[in-house]
Amino acid sequence: MQNKVWLVLFDIDGTLLHSAGCGRAAARYAMQEVFGTIGGLDQVDFAGKTDWQILLEALEVTTISAEEVQAQLETYNAATARHLAQLIPHFAVRPCVGALEIVAALRENPAVLMGLVTGNASDLVPIKLRTAGFDPDDFKVAAFGSEGWARSMLPPLALDRARVYSGTNFSPERIVIIGDTPDDIACAASVQARTIAVATGSFSMDQLRACKPTHVFESMANTDALLAAIFQNGSR
Numbered sequence: 001m002q003n004k005v006w007l008v009l010f011d012i013d014g015t016l017l018h019s020a021g022c023g024r025a026a027a028r029y030a031m032q033e034v035f036g037t038i039g040g041l042d043q044v045d046f047a048g049k050t051d052w053q054i055l056l057e058a059l060e061v062t063t064i065s066a067e068e069v070q071a072q073l074e075t076y077n078a079a080t081a082r083h084l085a086q087l088i089p090h091f092a093v094r095p096c097v098g099a100l101e102i103v104a105a106l107r108e109n110p111a112v113l114m115g116l117v118t119g120n121a122s123d124l125v126p127i128k129l130r131t132a133g134f135d136p137d138d139f140k141v142a143a144f145g146s147e148g149w150a151r152s153m154l155p156p157l158a159l160d161r162a163r164v165y166s167g168t169n170f171s172p173e174r175i176v177i178i179g180d181t182p183d184d185i186a187c188a189a190s191v192q193a194r195t196i197a198v199a200t201g202s203f204s205m206d207q208l209r210a211c212k213p214t215h216v217f218e219s220m221a222n223t224d225a226l227l228a229a230i231f232q233n234g235s236r
Contacts, residue, residue, distance in 0.1 A: 004113040004166040008106055008230060009158055009193070010139070011179035012118040012125065014047070014201025016099045017132035022091040023124065026084035027054065033083075034076045037062055047202050048183030050119040050145030050154070051077070077146050081123035093131045096200045098220030100133055105223055106230075107138050113166050114139050117154045117177060117187065121146035141165050151187040159191050176214075176230050185211040196229055 013019050024046060031038045041058040049057075055069055055076065069076075106112045118125060122144040126136040143157035155177065163169060172192035177184060180201030185208065188195045197213035198220055199205045208216050215229040 004111060004162075004168050005170075005174055006109075006112045006231070007115065007159070007162050007168075007170045007175045008112055009115045009117045009155065009175070009177045010103075011177075011181070011184050012116060012120055012128060014180035015096060015178060015184070015198060016103070016134065017093060017095050017128060018200075019128060020091040020093050022084060022088045022093060022128075023120070025087050025091070026080050026124075027051070027058075029083040029087075030076055030079035031055070031058065033079050034072055035059065035062075035064055037064075039064075046119075048119070048151060048179075048181030050148060050151055051080070051121045051124075052145055052147075052149040053119075053151075054145075056149060073146060077121040077123050080121060081127065084124055084127050088127060088131050093128065095132045095134070096198070096220065098223060098226070101223045102220050102226050103134060103138060105227060113141065113162055113168070115141035115143075115158050115162060117143050117151075117158050117179075117184075119145035119151060151183045152190045155187055155191040155193065180208075182208065182211045185213045194232075196226070 010016055028038050039058040040061040044054055044057045046054055056066055106114050116139045129136045141158055141161040143154035147157060148154050175191055175193035177188040177193045178196045180198050181203055185195045185197055195213040197208040197216040199208055200219050205216055205218060220226050
């Protein structure tokens, strides 16, 4: 494997793809199956949160404790993936503008290691990615929403896995997190990464800009501009 010097970590929902509500629908069935209730799921905003955090917030209105949630997390994640696989053909899941193109461009760059920092539980990720036209194998390292209840817990996991996978001790200026929510921007501080915010989710450019990302774009439609932002502190 050629030496990797750049680590680019993507969020999934609202960044790489539009999930059209399939995740919430699958969670609804899985919660009913595993916990016997959906609690306050209908009132939970999913944007920027991990699946673990969403589950905790939804069940706050019940007598189910955080410890019980954690004990059932693996069972719940498997149930969610099973329901998602059944439901997703009925949802208009599609790639975000420019996402397939930027992933293809980075895949062809031997100096880049691509990965994921996603709120999705691990079993859900390949289902969503394939449905939207991505190859999950393009993302060599990842940290998932089933591994931490707070999003800030995930970048250090992804970075540790990237170091092991590549043998590279990535410097902070060569780590880039790309996402569509304030939480994607904030979580980058846990590894001192640079951030690229894209307004392809539920937050506007002004809302994202207020969170002080390194760069903000309306979308990933301009591949060259995105690449220039990613590689701003060094050669490609």
